[in-house]
Amino acid sequence: MSRDHVVGVALDLVQAEGIDALTMRRLASELGLAVTAIYWHVGDKQALLDALAERIAAQVGDVEVRGDDPVTRIVSIGTALRQNLLEQPELVGLVHQQGHTAELFQPVRVALARELLAAGVDGDDAELASHVILSHTSGSVLNDVQIARAPVQQEALSRPIDRDELFDYSLTVLTKALIDR
Amino acid sequence: MSRDHVVGVALDLVQAEGIDALTMRRLASELGLAVTAIYWHVGDKQALLDALAERIAAQVGDVEVRGDDPVTRIVSIGTALRQNLLEQPELVGLVHQQGHTAELFQPVRVALARELLAAGVDGDDAELASHVILSHTSGSVLNDVQIARAPVQQEALSRPIDRDELFDYSLTVLTKALIDR
DNA sequence: ACCTGAACACCGTTCAAGT
DNA sequence: ACCTGAACACCGTTCAAGT
Numbered sequence: 001m002s003r004d005h006v007v008g009v010a011l012d013l014v015q016a017e018g019i020d021a022l023t024m025r026r027l028a029s030e031l032g033l034a035v036t037a038i039y040w041h042v043g044d045k046q047a048l049l050d051a052l053a054e055r056i057a058a059q060v061g062d063v064e065v066r067g068d069d070p071v072t073r074i075v076s077i078g079t080a081l082r083q084n085l086l087e088q089p090e091l092v093g094l095v096h097q098q099g100h101t102a103e104l105f106q107p108v109r110v111a112l113a114r115e116l117l118a119a120g121v122d123g124d125d126a127e128l129a130s131h132v133i134l135s136h137t138s139g140s141v142l143n144d145v146q147i148a149r150a151p152v153q154q155e156a157l158s159r160p161i162d163r164d165e166l167f168d169y170s171l172t173v174l175t176k177a178l179i180d181r
Numbered sequence: 182m183s184r185d186h187v188v189g190v191a192l193d194l195v196q197a198e199g200i201d202a203l204t205m206r207r208l209a210s211e212l213g214l215a216v217t218a219i220y221w222h223v224g225d226k227q228a229l230l231d232a233l234a235e236r237i238a239a240q241v242g243d244v245e246v247r248g249d250d251p252v253t254r255i256v257s258i259g260t261a262l263r264q265n266l267l268e269q270p271e272l273v274g275l276v277h278q279q280g281h282t283a284e285l286f287q288p289v290r291v292a293l294a295r296e297l298l299a300a301g302v303d304g305d306d307a308e309l310a311s312h313v314i315l316s317h318t319s320g321s322v323l324n325d326v327q328i329a330r331a332p333v334q335q336e337a338l339s340r341p342i343d344r345d346e347l348f349d350y351s352l353t354v355l356t357k358a359l360i361d362r
Numbered sequence: 363a364c365c366t367g368a369a370c371a372c373c374g375t376t377c378a379a380g381t
Numbered sequence: 382a383c384c385t386g387a388a389c390a391c392c393g394t395t396c397a398a399g400t
Binding site for chain 3: 214218
């Protein structure tokens with residue numbers, strides 16, 4: 001029995017039954033302990049949520065870069081991040097609520113800055129461009145998740161929206177503009 | 182004593198002390214009623230949160246359109262929405278959590294579509310472009326709020342980021358690209 | 363129609379006590 | 382060092398009962 005193990009079981013519980021299922025008492029019974037033992041290992045519930053957020057952030061943060069030219073590589077980073085975020089929207093919401101979004105985006109931010117530098121954008125401008133690309137990506141995810149949850153919104157279109165394609169297009173346009181500035 | 186009044190007092194409470202302060206018991210004492218009276222007027226807590234989300238969405242949804250040319254007008258819509266969202270980030274989070282984001286964005290979506298049509302973008306493409314612009318805007322807000330909450334992230338830049346200006350720039354670029362497609 | 367009081371099952375947390 | 386049990390203050394919700 002260790003802090004890591006307790007946090008791991010908590011993560012399993014959240015993934016299996018959602019954030020509402022995570023109560024100190026429920027977690028204790030899952031661990032085969034008395035409720036109060038958790039307080040010895042990880043501290044109070046706030047500390048537990050922080051630890052969870054940290055784990056999830058590390059999990060979602062690593063992305064693979066593909067392609068040859070800068071634009072393709074940058075768009076591939078955005079696409080990979082978007083995919084990771086879409087896979088576990090509830091967990092991302094948890095991270096955001098705990099205020100750990102910065103940690104979540106940090107590795108991607110670095111990867112983006114590296115590619116932008118390689119593309120000839122330098123210094124502060126690379127920081128700015130990373131910020132814009134990250135905003136665009138997280139916003140796209142946020143909206144897509146929301147639409148998936150509330151399918152009322154589906155309007156009468158001649159053909160349904162391909163959100164993957166639309167994201168690819170908009171991010172490509174944006175990236176080109178940021179590089180050619 | 183009416184449903185509207187109960188919801189109004191609940192909204193005041195949330196704005197003054199945050200979402201955690203909104204408990205059925207606290208709200209009852211604020212109203213001068215017994216806890217159970219709330220159940221008669223608005224139903225259970227889920228119903229109360231739904232009603233709150235509806236109000237907030239209507240409040241944040243109305244934006245003023247300014248400017249002459251299409252790009253300026255569209256950017257002004259995005260800017261106004263961003264400003265509204267930034268003013269009450271906690272309430273926006275509440276709306277999102279309740280799954281009412283679609284309602285929140287509906288009026289803006291319509292306004293954007295109208296401007297895009299006027300700019301010569303037609304039918305489905307206007308829908309797609311509205312979606313992209315909305316995503317970009319909400320993502321920008323989401324990131325800015327997060328950074329404001331966790332100021333650790335401030336990196337060593339030669340000059341600090343002007344997020345208003347950056348948003349204006351990126352949305353302008355994006356809008357032009359969407360129109361000229 | 364509108365409101366109260368008592369009761370139930372559930373929280374997070376503290377603290378003394380055990381080994 | 383690690384864990385338990387009892388206790389406290391707080392939740393949301395139901396339901397019978399009052400006017």
